[in-house]
Amino acid sequence: MFSLAIKNILFYKGRSLTTFLLTFVSLYLFIVYVAFMNGSHQSMLQNALNVYTGSFQIYQKEYRSKGGYDYLIRDTRKPLQILADTKGLKAFAPRLETFGIASSKTYSHPIMLTGIDFNREEKLSELKKALTQGEYNTHGACLYMGENLAQKLHLHLGDTLSFVGSAVDYSFVAELFEVCGLFKTGMYEFDSQSAFMNRDYFDTLFFSKNMATYIVAMAENLKHNDAVATKVEKKLPQELQLYRWQTLMKSMVQLMEIDSLFGYISMGLFFIVIFFVIMIYGFININARLREFGVLRSIGVSDNKISLLLLLEILLLTLFAFVFALPLGAYTAYYFQIHPIVIEGMSEMYKSYGVVSDKVPTLFDPLTVFYNSLFLFALNLLSIVYPIYYVRSFTPIEETQHV
Amino acid sequence: MIELKSVDKYFYKSQEREVHALRDINLTIQEGEFSVITGPSGCGKTTLLNTIGVLDTIDNGEIYLQNREIANLSSKEKTEIRLKEIGFVFQAYNLIPVLNVEENIGFIMRLQGYSQDTIKARVREIASLLQIEKQLGALPNFLSGGQQQRVAVARAVASKPKIILADEPTANLDSKNSTALMEMMHELNKKEGITILFSSHDDYVIKNARRTILLNDGEIIES
Ligand SMILES: Nc1ncnc2c1ncn2[C@@H]1O[C@H](COP(=O)(O)OP(=O)(O)O)[C@@H](O)[C@H]1O
Numbered sequence: 001m002f003s004l005a006i007k008n009i010l011f012y013k014g015r016s017l018t019t020f021l022l023t024f025v026s027l028y029l030f031i032v033y034v035a036f037m038n039g040s041h042q043s044m045l046q047n048a049l050n051v052y053t054g055s056f057q058i059y060q061k062e063y064r065s066k067g068g069y070d071y072l073i074r075d076t077r078k079p080l081q082i083l084a085d086t087k088g089l090k091a092f093a094p095r096l097e098t099f100g101i102a103s104s105k106t107y108s109h110p111i112m113l114t115g116i117d118f119n120r121e122e123k124l125s126e127l128k129k130a131l132t133q134g135e136y137n138t139h140g141a142c143l144y145m146g147e148n149l150a151q152k153l154h155l156h157l158g159d160t161l162s163f164v165g166s167a168v169d170y171s172f173v174a175e176l177f178e179v180c181g182l183f184k185t186g187m188y189e190f191d192s193q194s195a196f197m198n199r200d201y202f203d204t205l206f207f208s209k210n211m212a213t214y215i216v217a218m219a220e221n222l223k224h225n226d227a228v229a230t231k232v233e234k235k236l237p238q239e240l241q242l243y244r245w246q247t248l249m250k251s252m253v254q255l256m257e258i259d260s261l262f263g264y265i266s267m268g269l270f271f272i273v274i275f276f277v278i279m280i281y282g283f284i285n286i287n288a289r290l291r292e293f294g295v296l297r298s299i300g301v302s303d304n305k306i307s308l309l310l311l312l313e314i315l316l317l318t319l320f321a322f323v324f325a326l327p328l329g330a331y332t333a334y335y336f337q338i339h340p341i342v343i344e345g346m347s348e349m350y351k352s353y354g355v356v357s358d359k360v361p362t363l364f365d366p367l368t369v370f371y372n373s374l375f376l377f378a379l380n381l382l383s384i385v386y387p388i389y390y391v392r393s394f395t396p397i398e399e400t401q402h403v
Numbered sequence: 404m405i406e407l408k409s410v411d412k413y414f415y416k417s418q419e420r421e422v423h424a425l426r427d428i429n430l431t432i433q434e435g436e437f438s439v440i441t442g443p444s445g446c447g448k449t450t451l452l453n454t455i456g457v458l459d460t461i462d463n464g465e466i467y468l469q470n471r472e473i474a475n476l477s478s479k480e481k482t483e484i485r486l487k488e489i490g491f492v493f494q495a496y497n498l499i500p501v502l503n504v505e506e507n508i509g510f511i512m513r514l515q516g517y518s519q520d521t522i523k524a525r526v527r528e529i530a531s532l533l534q535i536e537k538q539l540g541a542l543p544n545f546l547s548g549g550q551q552q553r554v555a556v557a558r559a560v561a562s563k564p565k566i567i568l569a570d571e572p573t574a575n576l577d578s579k580n581s582t583a584l585m586e587m588m589h590e591l592n593k594k595e596g597i598t599i600l601f602s603s604h605d606d607y608v609i610k611n612a613r614r615t616i617l618l619n620d621g622e623i624i625e626s
């Protein structure tokens with residue numbers, strides 16, 4: 001039956017070629033498409049984490065549910081020491097967030113003023129890279145703020161603004177600041193609400209020495225984040241709690257899952273079309289060969305062997321297409337992972353999604369490719385089920401008389 | 404060997420265009436017989452051969468092949484009988500288009516599990532007998548009608564079945580080839596004891612048969 005299947009494949013070239021090409025093209029596209037999809041998700045995440053969020057954060061237990069100065073980390077020295085003793089971390093830094101009103105001569109806007117350690121942040125986040133004007137590392141009564149925020153307040157570099165807020169003991173804080181630096185991360189919300197200042201001066205204003213809203217940390221390798229986080233978690237004092245990026249970025253993760261789902265659905269629809277085309281071609285071919293099947297059955301080939309023959313044909317065609325499409329698709333995906341396609345202006349268009357580069361990222365993941373191939377493979381085999389049923393529904397003599 | 408008892412066969416039963424193709428056929432064919440079914444076109448020759456060859460079902464009566472009633476056999480058992488006991492030659496050759504002549508002739512033997520060497524030797528023997536040894540490598544579509552018919556006969560006889568059923572095997576052959584084919588059939592019949600039943604309206608063939616079964620409008624009128 002095997003050699004007969006091969007001969008049939010070679011003899012009925014039209015059907016073989018169509019099936020081969022369709023399978024080849026769809027598997028190839030699938031691999032590359034999924035690689036791009038996963039790649040862009042991965043890079044969006046990576047961007048978002050790199051820009052500001054880090055790969056995990058440590059809070060006082062109730063801060064994230066209740067908020068406010070009552071739930072600050074009161075003494076950062078111990079957790080910072082724990083982080084310093086943990087391997088696999090690129091950087092970590094405490095941040096203290098306060099909220100208040102910033103006003104220029106004519107405009108006011110609520111802002112989040114965060115006291116940071118500029119030297120530590122430099123290794124951790126992309127706040128320095130995001131600098132567009134002035135200075136990053138500000139001293140004294142100087143603010144480093146988002147471009148969009150400056151725009152809203154109609155402020156320029158060197159201008160003065162007033163800030164009103166409250167210190168951690170709930171006393172008033174009012175101060176005049178100079179705009180010393182401007183930044184743009186591409187995340188609009190962030191750029192239109194945030195301002196940063198040096199921790200030393202910040203602590204004298206807000207009475208917040210050694211306190212933090214949270215401590216942010218970045219793993220050297222995002223893949224090992226979970227393990228590193230677990231290590232830290234074990235050593236942390238009871239009152240502190242660690243949150244991984246998956247929790248911190250929950251909405252983004254969900255957004256990507258939805259996007260992936262839609263990606264898979266549209267790919268699925270594409271496959272269903274391909275499936276029917278393959279099936280129809282198979283069916284037309286088998287209908288034209290009905291007489292041949294009648295003859296085979298008449299001279300003593302069992303129905304099961306006929307089914308086997310048809311299955312073998314599609315199996316071989318599919319395998320053959322896979323042999324070409326798999327390495328080629330994998331190679332393409334891998335190639336673009338190393339040499340990303342550059343589309344000018346893409347970061348401009350997608351900046352609200354956190355895209356900061358014109359490179360189209362690709363992520364080649366063998367396991368995903370494997371599952372997707374398996375799915376396509378099953379689909380192809382499925383396409384022959386109806387034709388087999390069709391062939392078996394006739395008596396041999398009906399088939400031999402078929403024209 | 405072959406026994407038919409009150410066999411009826413309809414096409415489009417209970418419809419307006421119903422055809423009563425076989426009417427109350429009673430027929431016994433002994434082992435080793437060499438018989439021909441004859442009669443005008445449309446009288447039911449092909450239908451009769453198909454029912455005996457376990458290719459088509461009947462509506463009434465019983466058919467015994469070597470004392471085994473075939474109507475109630477499973478499709479697996481029917482396949483087995485077609486493979487091992489019957490060699491069938493179709494009126495319309497019905498060769499397998501993707502296999503060359505040699506593979507077509509040897510196909511049944513291959514299904515039966517003969518060794519490659521045995522098959523090869525047997526195919527050559529039959530091919531030379533039927534004068535198609537030059538065409539062994541060709542695909543059926545490149546052969547003339549007569550050549551295809553001889554390949555079809557060769558395929559049926561190659562595995563030396565107990566019964567050969569042939570539907571108008573000489574219809575597409577010239578008289579020389581017809582004679583050769585008939586001689587070969589006689590030889591198979593005599594030497595191997597193969598029971599041969601075929602249909603024909605070729606006078607030469609009919610004269611050469613030992614027994615003639617005359618069919619008209621689905622009924623046996625002489626046998
Ligand atoms: N598959 C079929 N469907 C319907 N009618 C058929 C079929 N095969 C044969 N018949 C009818 O049965 C009768 C006998 O046909 P057949 O056995 O082919 O005759 P012969 O072989 O003697 O020419 C004819 O009337 C023919 O039209």
Ligand SMILES: [Mg+2]
Nearest residue numbers: 448449494570
């Ligand atoms: Mg006929």
